[in-house]
Amino acid sequence: MHNSSLRSIATKGIFWSAVDKFAVQIGQFVVSVVLARILVPEDFGLIGMLAIFIALSQAFIESGLGTGLIQRQDRTDIDFSTVFVFNLLASSFFYVLLFFSAPYISSFFNQPQLIDLVRVLGLSLFLNAVSIVQKTKLTIAIDFKSIAKSNVIAVIVGGFCGVIGAINGYGVWSLVIQSLSGSLASSVSLWFLSSWSPSILFSKKSFKSLFGYGSKILISGLYAQLLNNVYNICLGKFYPTASLGYYTRAKSFADLSAGTIVSVIQQATFPVLTAVQSDKAKLVSIYSRMIRISAFLIIPLMTLIALLAKPIVILLLTEKWVTLIPLLQWMVFARIFLPMSAINMNLLNAIGRSDLYLKVDLSKLPLTILAMIITIPLGVKAIIIGHVVTSALSFLINAYLPGKIYGYGAIKQLKDMLPVFVATMGMAILVFAISYFIDNLLLQLFLGTLFGAAAYLFICWLLKLEELKEVWRSFLSLKKR
Structure with missing residues (x-):
């Protein structure tokens, strides 16, 4: 790859990635400002208590396999299908785990509302899992323009639904509505924007190879998420x-x-x-x-x-x-x-x-x-x-x-x-x-x-x-x- 070509690809990729991230962040910022003016700090605190459980589950579901696909040079369609099937199975498992753990989470924080909040918000795991491979394919192709479209759609849909919920007095549930509607919009749009369609094939050899690389990222991701959210647990428990x-x-x-x-x-x-x-x-x-x-x-x-x-x-x-x-x-x-x-x-x-x-x-x-x-x-x-x-x-x-x-x-x-x-x-x-x-x-x-x-x-x-x-x-x- 020539330097000029590399610079062109990198510049174009950074441009659309920047459009994506800044458009999304500005949109989320505007929505968060509107929600913060309507809701109270306690509403955000309740969702903050659940952040670590959702984040850790999401890290397990991804398991560094998407990064492994990007890093691998000789990837095949069976590799993508293997990751897709694993994401579906893992998201189902962790949703069930969260569903039955909800009473214990609620008891730990002494917040009865958390039982229903965990069980509903946990649905985002499945909604996000079904489009991980599609997003990975677009990343490999450095097609950040399509990713930007998907993320902007998600922010608009999620933000609109969340604000409508807050205006109508749904309180903390408006934040749940925002999360779920945004995840659904993102997944649907990624399926339309990506040319890849999954086959329900799973290769043990492919999984073992990808997980050999991804397992280190998984452990590191779990560690990072744990440290990033452990303060939420301590503040939610003692303050x-x-x-x-x-x-x-x-x-x-x-x-x-x-x-x-x-x-x-x-x-x-x-x-x-x-x-x-x-x-x-x-x-x-x-x-x-x-x-x-x-x-x-x-x-x-x-x-x-x-x-x-x-x-x-x-x-x-x-x-x-x-x-x-x-x-x-x-x-x-x-x-x-x-x-x-x-x-x-x-x-x-x-x-x-x-x-x-x-x-x-x-x-x-x-x-x-x-x-x-x-x-x-x-x-x-x-x-x-x-x-x-x-x-x-x-x-x-x-x-x-x-x-x-x-x-x-x-x-x-x-x-x-x-x-x-x-x-x-x-x-x-x-x-x-x-x-x-x-x-x-x-x-x-x-x-x-x-x-x-x-x-x-x-x-x-x-x-x-x-x-x-x-x-x-x-x-x-x-x-x-």
Whole structure:
């Protein structure tokens, strides 16, 4: 594959992946704002209690097999059918497991409502499972345009149904309606957009081969989901339901930007990195480029959200969510290294070293456990500050192996990010001054965003930052398409 062709494919893939993720996140953000204005923190807290059970079940259902299909070069139709059949069987098993576990989950949290909520929300497992292979096929083809269409349809349908439910007084059930209707719309649209139709064939040999690679991703995924949601269990068990609602909203707002960029980079670059895994020079070129562009985008964005957290929360969600402000400010800094960390880990999967991916992930377990022991008794704010510390240390750990294998580790990555930190600091000083001297929240938000972004881009221009030119060139090339 020639460099020009590779760059064209990667650019097109990133463009449509970005359209997908940002359109979906903006849509979900608008819907979440509307729902938050109608519902109360306790409603979000109840759903937050169930997040870990749904997430762990979904991880088992996928079992890293979709990633295994993308990474494999000699995949066949029997491989796809094998994964499809496994997804169906696994989703049925875990739904039954959740159905009969519902009373115990309800008893643990002392929330009688959870019995029916678990049993209905669990249907999303089956709805998502029937379209995993279709989405994988589109990813392999780098057809992110079709994936974008499916996801946008899901957000529109799910959001509409959820908001209608909230307006009509369904409370927490409007969030369940939103999830199920969105999953159904996504699955149906993926079946229409994908040219692949399953055959009910299952090959033990194919499954064993794919699971050999995917099992490490499964274990790592289970570990990640467990750690990502274990705080929900602790907050739901030992703190008022509203506290969990504030925590999940802070996390959701922070992930709107960081999580979106992570998804764009991972989805678009994984098949490209996999295609050039045998060419070290190309691999490092793409990989380092994505690190720099991610830092260029995410560091100023998260800093701006932290500085303008007060007008964002009060204007969008109303005064009843004022407790969210300091939590959001800390949470965005806990996510500031997330895209760069994800790229470092994604590289290991792309070169077929899911075993190293797992080892790196597990090596961070003592750090996370220590943070939990220290912060959980201290409250929600302390927990999020703990996230900030563990996130920074995790970046250093995640960058170790890529540095050892390809010579582009944490020190070189941070050195590349230094101009971005300088430009962000200049932006932060200006935005802080605007917020200090202007009391009107709407003006704070408008002027802070406008002049903050302008100041950042101007300083980047003064520093002759290559990423600014790269983003501008990509924008111009996409305009011509």
